[in-house]
Amino acid sequence: MNAIMTSEEMPQVAAPTAEREDLLRVDNVSLSFGGVKAITDISFDIKKGEIRAIIGPNGAGKTSMLNVINGFYHPQVGTITWQGQVRRKMKPYEAASQGIARTFQNVALFRGMTTLDNIMSGRSLKMRKNFFWQMMWYGPAREEEIEHRKKVEEIIDFLEIQAIRKTPVGRLPYGLQKRVELGRALAMEPDLLLLDEPMAGMNLEEKADMSRFILDVNQEFGTTIALIEHDMGVVMDLSDRVVVLDYGKKIADGPPEEVQASQAVIDAYLGVSH
Amino acid sequence: MLYDIFIDPFVQMVTMPDFFLQVLWEGFVTGILYALIALGFVLIFKASGVFNFAQGIMVVFAGLTLVGLHEHGIPAYLALLLTIVVMGILAYGIERVVMRPLVNQPDIILLMATIGLTYFLVGFGEFVFGGEPKQMIAEQLGLPTGSTAFEMGERGLVILQHIDIAAALIAIIMVTALAIFFNKTRIGRALRAVADDHQAALSVGISLNQIWAIVWFAAGLVALATGIMWGARSDVSFALEIVAFKALPVLILGGFTSIPGAIIGGLIIGFGEKIGEIYWGGLVGGGIESWLAYIIALIFLLFRPQGLFGEKIIERV
Numbered sequence: 001m002n003a004i005m006t007s008e009e010m011p012q013v014a015a016p017t018a019e020r021e022d023l024l025r026v027d028n029v030s031l032s033f034g035g036v037k038a039i040t041d042i043s044f045d046i047k048k049g050e051i052r053a054i055i056g057p058n059g060a061g062k063t064s065m066l067n068v069i070n071g072f073y074h075p076q077v078g079t080i081t082w083q084g085q086v087r088r089k090m091k092p093y094e095a096a097s098q099g100i101a102r103t104f105q106n107v108a109l110f111r112g113m114t115t116l117d118n119i120m121s122g123r124s125l126k127m128r129k130n131f132f133w134q135m136m137w138y139g140p141a142r143e144e145e146i147e148h149r150k151k152v153e154e155i156i157d158f159l160e161i162q163a164i165r166k167t168p169v170g171r172l173p174y175g176l177q178k179r180v181e182l183g184r185a186l187a188m189e190p191d192l193l194l195l196d197e198p199m200a201g202m203n204l205e206e207k208a209d210m211s212r213f214i215l216d217v218n219q220e221f222g223t224t225i226a227l228i229e230h231d232m233g234v235v236m237d238l239s240d241r242v243v244v245l246d247y248g249k250k251i252a253d254g255p256p257e258e259v260q261a262s263q264a265v266i267d268a269y270l271g272v273s274h
Numbered sequence: 275m276l277y278d279i280f281i282d283p284f285v286q287m288v289t290m291p292d293f294f295l296q297v298l299w300e301g302f303v304t305g306i307l308y309a310l311i312a313l314g315f316v317l318i319f320k321a322s323g324v325f326n327f328a329q330g331i332m333v334v335f336a337g338l339t340l341v342g343l344h345e346h347g348i349p350a351y352l353a354l355l356l357t358i359v360v361m362g363i364l365a366y367g368i369e370r371v372v373m374r375p376l377v378n379q380p381d382i383i384l385l386m387a388t389i390g391l392t393y394f395l396v397g398f399g400e401f402v403f404g405g406e407p408k409q410m411i412a413e414q415l416g417l418p419t420g421s422t423a424f425e426m427g428e429r430g431l432v433i434l435q436h437i438d439i440a441a442a443l444i445a446i447i448m449v450t451a452l453a454i455f456f457n458k459t460r461i462g463r464a465l466r467a468v469a470d471d472h473q474a475a476l477s478v479g480i481s482l483n484q485i486w487a488i489v490w491f492a493a494g495l496v497a498l499a500t501g502i503m504w505g506a507r508s509d510v511s512f513a514l515e516i517v518a519f520k521a522l523p524v525l526i527l528g529g530f531t532s533i534p535g536a537i538i539g540g541l542i543i544g545f546g547e548k549i550g551e552i553y554w555g556g557l558v559g560g561g562i563e564s565w566l567a568y569i570i571a572l573i574f575l576l577f578r579p580q581g582l583f584g585e586k587i588i589e590r591v
Contacts, residue, residue: 070477096479108474110467121467125479127460145460188478 020047022081023192023224024069029078031064038064039075040248046192051218052226053235053256056245057268062228063105065245066194069226070102071095083191097125101190103181105197105228111170115180118169119155122187123148155183159213175206182213186221193217195227199234207231211238236260244268283553292430297552298545303438305544306445307503311521312528312536313449314496319530320469321489322373323381327388330518331395332494336361337501337510341411342403350414361494369487377482378472396512405512410505412437417506441503448499452492453533461488469531523571529581538582543567 024046031039039061046052054062067073069080071090079086082098101122110118127144156162159179164172169180178198185193198214199207211234217223229235235242236256244252244259246268252259259265287294311333318326339360343353372387413419418436425431456462467475468485476482504514524543528535551563574581 072473072476092476093479093481096477102477104474104477108471108477110470110474112470113463113466117463117466121463121475121480122478124460124464124467145458184474184478 020049022046023048023083025081026065026069027079027081029065029068029075029080031061031068031073031075037248038073039068039245041078042245042248042250043078044243044250044253046224046226047241049218049222049224050240051214051238052224053239053242054226054228054245055230055232055235055242056251057271059247060245060268061248062245063196064248066102066196066226066228069095069192070100070194096188099188099191100194101185101188101192102194103178103185103196103198105200107174107177107181109169109177109181109184112168114166114168115156115161115172115183116152116165118180119152119183119187120148122184123152125188152187155186158186158216159183175202178202178210179213182210186217186223189221190223193223193225195225195229197228197230199229199231207234214238232260278557279554286553290430292426292432295426295432297548299432299434299438301545301548302541303442303544304548305541306442306537307500307507307540308520308524308543309537309540310445310448310496310500310503311518312524312540313452313533314493314500315521315525316528316530316533316536317452317489317493317496321465322384322468322486324373324384324388325381325530326493327385328391328395329493329497329521330515331392331399331512332361332364332497333501333504333518334510334512334514335364335395335399335501336494336498337410337505337514338399338403338408340498340502341408341505341510344411344414345408350411350416353411354415357498358495361498362491365490365494366487368490369483373486373490374483392515396515399512407509407511407513408505410502410510412502412506415502417502437503437506441506444499444503448496449533449537456533461485465489520567523567525581526571527574527582529583532581532583535581535583543570546570 022045025043026045027043029039029042030037042061042065054065056062064073068075071092071094074089079088080090081087082090082100110121113121127148156165159182161176161179161183164176164180169177172180182195182198185195195214199210202210214225214227215238218225227235227239229238239256241254242252242256242259243250244262244265246264251264251268252262254262311329314329314332315326318324318329336357340353340357343356344350348356368391372391373384376384376387417440421433421435423431423433456465464475464480464485465488467478467480468482472482475485500518501510501514504517508514520543521540524536524539526539527542528537528539547563547566550566551560555562
């Protein structure tokens with residue numbers, strides 16, 4: 001097994017972001033499936049307005065961590081503090097309504113629906129006119145629909161996907177599907193955006209585009225972002241702070257340069273025998 | 275023999291056009307009713323991937339509730355309203371007791387659960403309303419009775435039952451309303467979203483529980499409409515449940531996920547059945563109506579396994 005690092009050995013958080021307010025804190029979270037431990041005693045925080053990367057080799061527990069944050073998994077031990085409120089369990093529905101949006105590692109779009117409808121579905125929680133008007137598709141429900149369409153069109157412009165508005169997403173190339181998925185998450189106007197490998201399987205040009213969108217979202221809308229990514233170049237360029245997982249444990253946490261230099265991280269990636 | 279199969283039926287169609295039209299009309303009405311039943315299956319299959327074995331018994335249950343309430347002296351329209359409420363409670367109950375605990379289980383387990391539900395509803399229905407066939411209260415509900423005969427000059431006449439015309443109209447209105455609901459509203463969009471990807475739907479804050487309850491309620495309403503229409507043509511009894519399985523070939527034809535598919539499939543089966551029975555049935559001693567639908571469906575399966583409008587089965591390697 002890999003060596004467990006004591007907290008003194010872990011790189012410490014850099015000054016500027018550290019002073020910001022916590023948006024989310026994870027304290028001593030452990031998650032297991034039967035006898036398999038996916039996450040063991042992990043703690044870290046996400047500050048308001050930062051881009052936080054979660055990296056680590058395959059099977060390190062990164063996606064499990066995102067699933068814990070947005071309520072797909074419920075950790076057996078530990079607490080999550082979201083905007084000052086402590087919780088152990090949360091349903092995905094609640095996470096979404098409290099401002100956590102996400103994308104998935106293997107694009108999870110509504111394949112039969114158009115780009116427009118997919119992004120509109122991100123507005124579900126914001127649309128609250130009652131069932132009766134919905135049935136009639138008349139009056140208030142219709143006005144509401146039009147109002148939300150405007151917002152969705154803005155997102156479509158922002159992501160430069162006007163040309164595929166009416167295309168069923170199942171037919172789109174992979175890179176564009178990822179972009180639509182980002183659009184759907186943005187339509188929720190989230191406080192925290194979780195991106196699970198937003199650039200997996202993309203070519204260089206697509207990666208550059210996606211990086212630009214992520215930075216813009218962060219800077220223009222002030223959205224806090226937590227992302228999982230394997231492309232180290234991208235991680236180092238984008239993120240303010242990086243947390244590194246290996247075998248479900250945290251092995252480093254800090255600004256990119258510091259993490260990059262950490263011996264534990266290098267060992268984890270190069271596969272040094274423990 | 276060859277003459278009987280390939281020529282004689284068509285000669286008959288041409289020489290007796292009034293009779294042929296009558297057969298077509300019968301086929302149309304049966305087809306529409308099959309389509310209504312199939313629609314109930316499609317709604318639930320689309321939103322949850324569950325083949326709802328209990329759809330047939332829901333038709334019977336809705337019909338029995340309506341008639342039973344009326345027998346207890348409740349006015350017809352109030353009974354209709356109460357039945358809708360009962361179907362709502364049933365939908366909520368099914369979501370709570372059957373769907374929610376079984377979420378993410380393999381499809382076969384959900385299918386078994388709906389089979390269990392079928393037998394529960396059979397027992398419960400018999401317990402509350404008794405096992406005897408009941409007369410549908412069509413007249414009290416304001417459904418038209420009687421018939422109109424259309425003369426075709428020298429050629430004879432075609433008789434249309436008013437109740438059949440009403441059935442066709444109601445079916446068309448329901449289908450249109452459902453299509454608009456699915457395509458134009460937030461809840462409709464959420465329904466399609468759930469059908470496509472559960473996890474993604476959850477991540478944008480769609481509540482699966484709410485959607486499932488709505489879908490089962492919609493299927494309950496369709497079952498009620500079907501129960502009234504079928505009931506008015508024969509009577510309301512547990513035998514209706516068997517008729518509901520005529521929806522299977524319809525679904526195979528139309529595809530399990532397509533509303534237009536259910537309609538076209540229903541019409542093909544309806545027409546095919548009636549025309550086959552009248553013009554070709556005699557060759558094998560009649561009675562082919564009960565199995566011809568399955569043969570038509572099997573032939574279709576050979577060429578379009580996903581149905582006429584079903585989602586294409588594409589396997590990427």
